Amino acid sequence: MTAEAALASRPQPDWRAGGFGLYVHWPFCLAKCPYCDFNSHVPRDVDHAAWRTGLLAEMGHMRALTGPRPLDTVFFGGGTPSLMAPETVGALIDEADRLWGLAGGAEITLEANPTSAEAGKLHAYGSAGVNRLSMGVQALNDADLKALGRTHSVSEAEAAFEIARNAFGRVSFDLIYARMGQSVPDWEAELARALSMAVDHLSLYQLTIEPGTRFGELHDRGKLRVPADATAAEMYDLAQAMTGAAGMPAYEISNHARPGAESRHNLVYWRYGDYAGIGPGAHGRVTRDDGTRLSTVTARAPSDWLAMTAGQGHAVIEESRVDPADQATEYMLMALRLAEGADLGRYARLAGRELPADRIGSMVGDGSLSLDEHRIRATDRGRCVLNRLLADLLA
Numbered sequence: 001m002t003a004e005a006a007l008a009s010r011p012q013p014d015w016r017a018g019g020f021g022l023y024v025h026w027p028f029c030l031a032k033c034p035y036c037d038f039n040s041h042v043p044r045d046v047d048h049a050a051w052r053t054g055l056l057a058e059m060g061h062m063r064a065l066t067g068p069r070p071l072d073t074v075f076f077g078g079g080t081p082s083l084m085a086p087e088t089v090g091a092l093i094d095e096a097d098r099l100w101g102l103a104g105g106a107e108i109t110l111e112a113n114p115t116s117a118e119a120g121k122l123h124a125y126g127s128a129g130v131n132r133l134s135m136g137v138q139a140l141n142d143a144d145l146k147a148l149g150r151t152h153s154v155s156e157a158e159a160a161f162e163i164a165r166n167a168f169g170r171v172s173f174d175l176i177y178a179r180m181g182q183s184v185p186d187w188e189a190e191l192a193r194a195l196s197m198a199v200d201h202l203s204l205y206q207l208t209i210e211p212g213t214r215f216g217e218l219h220d221r222g223k224l225r226v227p228a229d230a231t232a233a234e235m236y237d238l239a240q241a242m243t244g245a246a247g248m249p250a251y252e253i254s255n256h257a258r259p260g261a262e263s264r265h266n267l268v269y270w271r272y273g274d275y276a277g278i279g280p281g282a283h284g285r286v287t288r289d290d291g292t293r294l295s296t297v298t299a300r301a302p303s304d305w306l307a308m309t310a311g312q313g314h315a316v317i318e319e320s321r322v323d324p325a326d327q328a329t330e331y332m333l334m335a336l337r338l339a340e341g342a343d344l345g346r347y348a349r350l351a352g353r354e355l356p357a358d359r360i361g362s363m364v365g366d367g368s369l370s371l372d373e374h375r376i377r378a379t380d381r382g383r384c385v386l387n388r389l390l391a392d393l394l395a
Helices: 003-009 048-066 086-099 122-128 142-147 154-167 184-197 214-220 229-245 264-270 302-312 324-335 344-351 357-365 380-384 386-393
Strands: 020-026 071-078 102-112 132-138 170-177 201-206 250-252 255-257 274-278 283-287 293-298 316-321 369-372 375-378
Touching: 020 048, 020 264, 048 086, 048 274, 048 283, 048 293, 048 302, 048 316, 071 086, 071 264, 086 102, 086 122, 102 122, 102 264, 122 154, 132 154, 154 170, 170 184, 170 229, 184 201, 184 229, 201 229, 229 250, 229 380, 264 274, 264 324, 274 293, 324 344, 324 386, 357 369, 357 386, 380 386
Parallel strands: 020 071, 020 274, 071 102, 102 132, 132 170, 170 201
Antiparallel strands: 201 255, 250 255, 274 283, 283 293, 293 316, 369 375
């Protein structure tokens, strides 16, 4: 057998089933939204040159962990990545290509806020190599935008979206539903308007009240109310029906796309591929050449992260082995969010055991799972109680 044939016959590492992506976290925002519990900060000023140097250095550290492999996707998230200098975005894309090599047709996404100032930089991001934009519109109602702490208006969002449609081949935007005072008819009208604007992808998130946020404090004091769970569930069901009828069905619980327009970077997560995370508070899952899968976490505070990257070339504070049983659990937790579901054979290879057939059969029988040969999927009923379903399935 030739060396090439021997290499081809060798079992492929598990991460290849999901692909490989790079996540870049930009932690800065113009203002802190009252519902947000992400690692985001409002600085007095930002030394863009120092941040570019730190991000490039940490990317090199991640390359040393992964070894050579093609890079399928790059995602600039945050925070507000559209506050980054386009030169920084371009430098990071170029370095990613130098270190790993961008796969043919690699997806490169940047999250953007639709303020007029940030919209003015969209063409520059396209020139830097970004080919997909994700816009944080969040509401198509000026009063609700103000209540959500957003710094743009509906007219700004519409104008920015038109610029984005002309600057990028692929454009998505986010909406939040089950907002304070929102009714089902309100949501129906807003979603109809959104679908008339949409290009190929929409992300629809239910407003959740997170501890430690301004909304969390107000809710605890009884000064903020959101629609009842039954009303939110009705809004969710309405969204499934409307997006499906518009040719943009859900491929993941909160994400809708025309066939072929799914976010490939997010599919890396949900299909349990590898992803390298750089920037403050970024998490990663990367597999070394010896097959060991690592969980990585970087320093969360921007000042600590910047000092550590300057001093040692990275700010990774946790680098721990993920054993195969935990990988199997993580895979199932992610994959059952997808309409395509989970491969039972892949789960068994990771876990070293199969899921009990009687347990699967019981869930198929009660209508929460469907089984198609070796793949299970959460049904509409199962997705409504997904956390409980997963707990029972993996018990």
